[in-house]
Amino acid sequence: xxxxxxxxxxxxxxxxxxxxxxxxxxxxxxxxxxxxxxxxxxxxxxxxxxxxxxxxxxxxxxxxxxxxxxxxxxxxxxxxxxxxxxxxxxxxxxxxxxxxxxxxxxxxxxxxxxxxxxxxxxxxxxxxxxxxxxxxxxxxxxxxxxxxxxxxxxxxxxxxxxxxxxxxxxxxxxxxxxxxxxxxxxxxxxxxxxxxxxxxxxxxxxxxxxxxxxxxxxxxxxxxxxxxxxxxxxxxxxxxxxxxxxxxxxxxxxxxxxxxxxxxxxxxxxxxxxxxxxxxxxxxxxxxxxxxxxxxxxxxxxxxxxxxxxxxxxxxxxxxxxxxxxxxxxxxxxxxxxxxxxxxxxxxxxxxxxxxxxxxxxxxxxxxxxxxxxxxxxx
Numbered sequence: 001x002x003x004x005x006x007x008x009x010x011x012x013x014x015x016x017x018x019x020x021x022x023x024x025x026x027x028x029x030x031x032x033x034x035x036x037x038x039x040x041x042x043x044x045x046x047x048x049x050x051x052x053x054x055x056x057x058x059x060x061x062x063x064x065x066x067x068x069x070x071x072x073x074x075x076x077x078x079x080x081x082x083x084x085x086x087x088x089x090x091x092x093x094x095x096x097x098x099x100x101x102x103x104x105x106x107x108x109x110x111x112x113x114x115x116x117x118x119x120x121x122x123x124x125x126x127x128x129x130x131x132x133x134x135x136x137x138x139x140x141x142x143x144x145x146x147x148x149x150x151x152x153x154x155x156x157x158x159x160x161x162x163x164x165x166x167x168x169x170x171x172x173x174x175x176x177x178x179x180x181x182x183x184x185x186x187x188x189x190x191x192x193x194x195x196x197x198x199x200x201x202x203x204x205x206x207x208x209x210x211x212x213x214x215x216x217x218x219x220x221x222x223x224x225x226x227x228x229x230x231x232x233x234x235x236x237x238x239x240x241x242x243x244x245x246x247x248x249x250x251x252x253x254x255x256x257x258x259x260x261x262x263x264x265x266x267x268x269x270x271x272x273x274x275x276x277x278x279x280x281x282x283x284x285x286x287x288x289x290x291x292x293x294x295x296x297x298x299x300x301x302x303x304x305x306x307x308x309x310x311x312x313x314x315x316x317x318x319x320x321x322x323x324x325x326x327x328x329x330x331x332x333x334x335x336x337x338x339x340x341x342x343x344x345x346x347x348x349x350x351x352x353x354x355x356x357x358x359x360x361x362x363x364x365x366x367x368x369x370x371x372x373x374x375x376x377x378x379x
Contacts, residue, residue: 005316005362007272009204010151010181010294010350015247016206022250023208026243033240034231047240050249057252058200058215059189066214066232067245071180072102074199074214075145077225077236078176079106082143082197083115085222086174090140096120096128096147096157097335103145103178104331126153126287126336130161134169143174148182148193152332152348153296154289156186163194174220180204180212184255185291187262196220202244207251211244261353266292269351272360273297279364280371286338286346294350296333299371300341307347310370316363319348 006014015023031040033047048062055065068074083093095107097119107117118136122128133144144166148159163175177195184205190198197220202211216222216235228237255261269288273295276283286296299307304320311318320330333346349363 003315005359005366007349007351007355007359007363008317008319009352009355010348011319012203012209013206013352015208016251016254018254019207019247019251023243023247026246029242033242034229043240043242046242047245050245053249053252054200054213055215057184057189057256058198058213059191060215061218063233064191064215064218066216066236067240067248068212068214068236069210069241070203070212071100071178071199071201072212073225074201074212075100075102075176075178076106077214077222078197078199079103079110079143079145081222081225082174082176083110085220086142086172089142089172090138091115092138092141093117093143093145094120094133094136094141095145096122098122098126098128098150098152098332099145099147100151100178100180103147107145122155122336124336124338126150126155126332128157130158130165133162134165137166137169137173141170141173143176145176145178147178147180148190149179149185149291149294150332151181151294152330153287153336154291154294154350155287156182156290159193159195167194181291181294184252185262185265185293191215191217197222202248202251205251205255207248208244211241211248213248258353262292264353265351265355268355268357268360269293269295269349271357272349272351272355272363275360275364276367279368282371283367284342286333286336286342293352294348297347297349298338298342299345299347299367300339302345302371302374304344304346306374307345307367307370310374311366314366314369316366318363319350320346 031043033044051062055062120128166173175195176197179190179198180201183200196217198215200213203209224235226237231237284298289295
């Protein structure tokens with residue numbers, strides 16, 4: 001195929017033209033935002049305007065929005081400093097077994113430091129309920145962490161309901177939400193979830209890699225993860241990444257202006273799933289995904305990593321799970337207790353508002369060709 005057929009938008013997105021333009025413009029204005037002369041104040045103004053734009057999209061005050069290098073940093077900051085802040089309350093964390101590695105690996109590290117973590121298991125559909133979470137709370141629970149949109153199934157977790165359950169049990173428990181896959185992919189502004197801490201990332205919405213943010217609700221007093229020159233109100237030191245911030249805010253404006261983006265994305269996902277089932281009757285849908293841009297399928301009896309490689313040779317990009325797995329089996333699909341043949345053949349598809357029916361047709365044809373030419377495994 002001459003044209004790249006890309007269905008891995010949950011891994012990363014192409015940088016939007018608006019973001020490139022903003023980034024190039026910011027590169028030409030190289031002043032340090034922390035310096036005091038006029039030229040530097042222009043850069044500081046650009047950072048201020050970028051913060052206002054991203055905060056408005058999150059639904060919070062600019063004073064509650066702090067720029068980071070990525071979603072992983074935001075998650076680490078929230079979890080590590082959140083537990084430190086609530087250390088007098090206890091050393092118990094509740095999270096889910098289907099979180100991104102940025103949360104799970106941080107929780108494992110905290111366990112090595114003496115904290116105790118409860119990992120909530122999903123059902124076969126990848127869902128976790130507020131009642132399930134409420135039952136796991138204890139007098140020594142200090143923090144709860146739950147993602148908004150699962151990055152491998154597209155399931156939307158009931159974060160708002162869970163926040164209410166946690167705060168009814170004890171308002172002092174901190175609630176962190178990894179909303180990297182939910183930012184501008186769900187209708188409601190993230191701050192309305194009620195969580196104390198919310199992580200987002202730029203490269204999932206058409207900004208370059210290397211920029212993210214953490215929403216810290218007013219009154220939550222986290223200590224900084226990085227110390228130094230006192231940038232970001234002393235909470236995240238390091239010279240402000242003015243070019244990435246400019247690009248992030250430009251991407252946010254462009255995405256927010258496309259009011260029909262969610263409907264278009266959901267429609268192309270539905271079309272793609274129907275074409276895949278038509279081309280491959282043996283294909284099974286693991287999750288259609290509540291979020292418009294992610295779903296999970298499987299070809300039982302095939303090895304997903306082989307299928308991904310064969311499709312890639314044809315110019316078709318899909319994944320066998322989170323890009324952060326780097327080829328390792330998906331902990332999300334394993335936590336759902338899927339049969340082994342389903343686990344072996346699991347694939348994640350993720351879409352954008354610009355994905356087309358022609359691309360979906362090409363995906364179906366390429367996957368059928370791959371299935372027809374590969375030997376099935378004995379699993």
